[in-house]
Amino acid sequence: MSDPDQRPACRLYLITPPRFEPRAFADTFKAALDAGDVASLQLRLKGDNEAPPAADDIRYATEILMPLARERDVAFIINDRPDLAAELDADGVHVGQDDMSCREARKLVGPDRAVGVTCHSSRHLAMEAGEAGADYVAFGAFYETDTKIPISKAEPEILTWWANLFVLPCVAIGGITVANAAPLVRAGADFLAVSSGVWAHEDGPAAAVRKLNVIMAEESAAR
Numbered sequence: 703m704s705d706p707d708q709r710p711a712c713r714l715y716l717i718t719p720p721r722f723e724p725r726a727f728a729d730t731f732k733a734a735l736d737a738g739d740v741a742s743l744q745l746r747l748k749g750d751n752e753a754p755p756a757a758d759d760i761r762y763a764t765e766i767l768m769p770l771a772r773e774r775d776v777a778f779i780i781n782d783r784p785d786l787a788a789e790l791d792a793d794g795v796h797v798g799q800d801d802m803s804c805r806e807a808r809k810l811v812g813p814d815r816a817v818g819v820t821c822h823s824s825r826h827l828a829m830e831a832g833e834a835g836a837d838y839v840a841f842g843a844f845y846e847t848d849t850k851i852p853i854s855k856a857e858p859e860i861l862t863w864w865a866n867l868f869v870l871p872c873v874a875i876g877g878i879t880v881a882n883a884a885p886l887v888r889a890g891a892d893f894l895a896v897s898s899g900v901w902a903h904e905d906g907p908a909a910a911v912r913k914l915n916v917i918m919a920e921e922s923a924a925r
């Protein structure tokens with residue numbers, strides 16, 4: 703059993719927009735990271751209809767954004783491509799169930815980079831990922847989102863179940879905004895993974911990061 707009193711406060715795991723021009727995006731990116739506590743940033747590029755991006759697009763975005771993240775102690779995670787995470791010396795990779803197994807990803811990135819695994823709303827997939835050596839498990843989608851067509855709908859109870867049983871961190875993802883983040887923190891999320899809830903916030907990304915930080919601090923203290 704995991705001891706809820708020992709669980710660190712929930713932190714923000716930012717996900718990039720699916721499409722952006724890296725040089726033009728850099729100032730927005732810096733403003734978001736400078737607004738408060740951001741634990742990690744996932745570079746998640748997608749083409750039209752969620753098509754995979756060209757490897758060179760990932761390389762170019764990493765060249766621009768990873769140094770900005772590193773200067774701010776924000777871990778830089780690459781989506782879908784363990785091979786590029788290793789090649790580009792990123793801090794980790796995120797793989798989905800249809801991308802690659804956790805064990806294969808681990809072989810490619812080595813022991814020192816993080817491997818995160820999508821587990822949808824499945825306790826079984828999450829326990830499998832934990833046994834396969836994942837550094838975190840991700841549950842979702844908790845809310846409606848225009849960023850991706852999710853294949854599952856998750857309920858906050860799965861976060862509570864996980865946090866009560868396992869020390870391994872759990873990430874909540876899918877449609878999370880300032881307006882709906884609190885119950886997920888209260889339920890036990892170690893990280894909230896947020897894309898449009900930050901980049902498309904009506905007061906701008908920096909305001910969204912500040913507001914999410916307040917919610918995560920208050921709700922973590924109350925759990």
Ligand SMILES: Cc1ncc(COP(=O)(O)OP(=O)(O)O)c(N)n1
Pocket residue numbers: 744746752781782796797798799800801818819820840841842850873875895
């Ligand atoms: C933190 C986090 N959780 C889940 C996902 C989704 O991964 P996947 O199912 O492989 O879908 P794509 O993001 O690749 O479209 C994620 N990227 N990050």
Ligand SMILES: Cc1nc(C(=O)O)sc1CCOP(=O)(O)O
Pocket residue numbers: 717820822841842843844846847848849850852853854875876877878895896897898899
């Ligand atoms: C990338 C992703 N994965 C999901 C899952 O359910 O696994 S939901 C999702 C979209 C996250 O973006 P936003 O914060 O804009 O909803």
Ligand SMILES: [Mg+2]
Pocket residue numbers: 781782796797798801
């Ligand atoms: Mg994927």
